Amino acid sequence: MRVDADDFARPCSCGREHHIDVKEIVIESGAIGKLEEEMSDGDLREYISPLLICDTNSYKATEELMEDIYDRCQVLILDAEDLEADERAVEIVENYMEEDIDLVLAVGAGTIHDLSRFVAHQYRIPFVSVPTAASSDGFTSTVADMTWNGVKKTVAASAPLFVFADMDIFAKAPKRLTAAGVSDILGKYIALADWKIASILSEEYYCAEVVNLETRAVRTVKDNLKEIAAGEEEACEKLMYALVLSGLAMQMTGSSRPASGAEHHLVHLWDMEVVNGHLDALHGEKVSAGTMLVLLEYKKIADAIRRGTCKVHTCTEEDQELLKETFGKKGILGALEKENTPEPLDDVSTRELSDALPKILKIIDALPAVTDMQEMMNTAGCVSRVRDVGLPGEVIEESLLLAPYTRRRLSLLRLRKMLTY
Ligand SMILES: [Zn+2]
Numbered sequence: 001m002r003v004d005a006d007d008f009a010r011p012c013s014c015g016r017e018h019h020i021d022v023k024e025i026v027i028e029s030g031a032i033g034k035l036e037e038e039m040s041d042g043d044l045r046e047y048i049s050p051l052l053i054c055d056t057n058s059y060k061a062t063e064e065l066m067e068d069i070y071d072r073c074q075v076l077i078l079d080a081e082d083l084e085a086d087e088r089a090v091e092i093v094e095n096y097m098e099e100d101i102d103l104v105l106a107v108g109a110g111t112i113h114d115l116s117r118f119v120a121h122q123y124r125i126p127f128v129s130v131p132t133a134a135s136s137d138g139f140t141s142t143v144a145d146m147t148w149n150g151v152k153k154t155v156a157a158s159a160p161l162f163v164f165a166d167m168d169i170f171a172k173a174p175k176r177l178t179a180a181g182v183s184d185i186l187g188k189y190i191a192l193a194d195w196k197i198a199s200i201l202s203e204e205y206y207c208a209e210v211v212n213l214e215t216r217a218v219r220t221v222k223d224n225l226k227e228i229a230a231g232e233e234e235a236c237e238k239l240m241y242a243l244v245l246s247g248l249a250m251q252m253t254g255s256s257r258p259a260s261g262a263e264h265h266l267v268h269l270w271d272m273e274v275v276n277g278h279l280d281a282l283h284g285e286k287v288s289a290g291t292m293l294v295l296l297e298y299k300k301i302a303d304a305i306r307r308g309t310c311k312v313h314t315c316t317e318e319d320q321e322l323l324k325e326t327f328g329k330k331g332i333l334g335a336l337e338k339e340n341t342p343e344p345l346d347d348v349s350t351r352e353l354s355d356a357l358p359k360i361l362k363i364i365d366a367l368p369a370v371t372d373m374q375e376m377m378n379t380a381g382c383v384s385r386v387r388d389v390g391l392p393g394e395v396i397e398e399s400l401l402l403a404p405y406t407r408r409r410l411s412l413l414r415l416r417k418m419l420t421y
């Protein structure tokens with residue numbers, strides 16, 4: 001399967017001309033052969049001193065198949081144990097960035113990509129992506145999720161020049177990683193609903209074609225859950241394709257809006273560790289736990305709207321105490337206040353919100369029922385309960401209250417602060 005970036009970069013009905021940085025994406029069995037060709041005779045021929053960054057796990061999974069590529073690159077194998085995209089790992093990579101390095105090859109999953117993308121951006125050299133697991137939609141993203149002094153930060157980075165996703169590698173990845181990729185995609189149900197709701201109530205940019213693209217990614221995965229869980233190659237290829245599409249949707253809008261709503265805000269909150277300790281869970285696993293919590297709450301709101309018991313009021317200051325107690329204790333209250341200024345709810349009047357309730361109801365009704373979502377996650381082998389990601393049940397309510405503050409972005413979870421139901 002080939003994805004040609006030109007197919008996505010064209011004038012659009014939203015009025016923008018979407019831009020995509022990735023030149024070409026190859027998702028197929030034998031993609032590594034294509035990478036070799038590009039390095040020998042193709043567009044990558046001009047780079048004479050590439051640095052290949054992998055970890056002990058991704059090295060083991062690829063050393064045979066990629067033997068020739070390892071031979072022609074300088075190779076940095078990071079210890080997979082406790083590996084994070086943090087200042088310590090960046091320092092190790094930087095020690096390998098000799099002056100003549102002119103290309104970075106990322107061979108691995110999310111963390112290796114965040115590191116490679118970040119360093120390549122710092123040094124202004126291109127990077128090429130070789131995903132070893134279909135575990136998240138970050139491969140084609142233009143931002144890197146880094147941890148500085150224990151605090152998660154999303155920082156600007158480069159999109160890959162090429163993606164070579166070889167089915168002979170990623171379809172054999174541990175099942176837990178593949179299930180996490182499915183989770184990241186199922187979270188888009190919430191993300192898209194939030195974007196649609198925000199577009200009714202604010203002037204925020206919205207593109208129906210990007211929504212269609214992301215919806216296509218969700219449908220592709222939803223229709224192949226059992227096969228993906230069984231590790232069937234063709235289905236795993238579809239999952240990788242969906243993850244790539246989701247990354248491209250973010251490039252097209254220049255933000256994570258199409259792929260990240262209230263469910264990801266919960267993940268950001270948990271990653272900040274203000275209501276919980278360190279969670280030993282994959283990104284996608286946290287996304288599915290977040291998705292279930294948010295879906296349950298949105299369905300409650302929908303039921304109340306239907307019964308006529310959902311009341312709209314102005315936003316109160318009642319979260320202030322809790323914000324001080326949690327973010328304040330971590331010394332990041334100032335940063336949080338900055339992120340939330342101006343407050344997006346200030347632009348939403350009670351009248352507008354009341355008038356929008358029937359439309360909101362329609363959007364929520366179009367989401368899968370809680371039991372159906374649960375079944376989808378079970379079928380794909382996804383984690384879905386908060387306790388499975390290591391969170392105690394007591395933090396659920398606090399999490400729902402605080403998550404919207406992690407990003408200045410309108411979501412129904414944020415609008416919930418103006419609702420009684
Ligand atoms: Zn558009």
Ligand SMILES: [Zn+2]
Nearest residue numbers: 136137184287
């Ligand atoms: Zn995600």
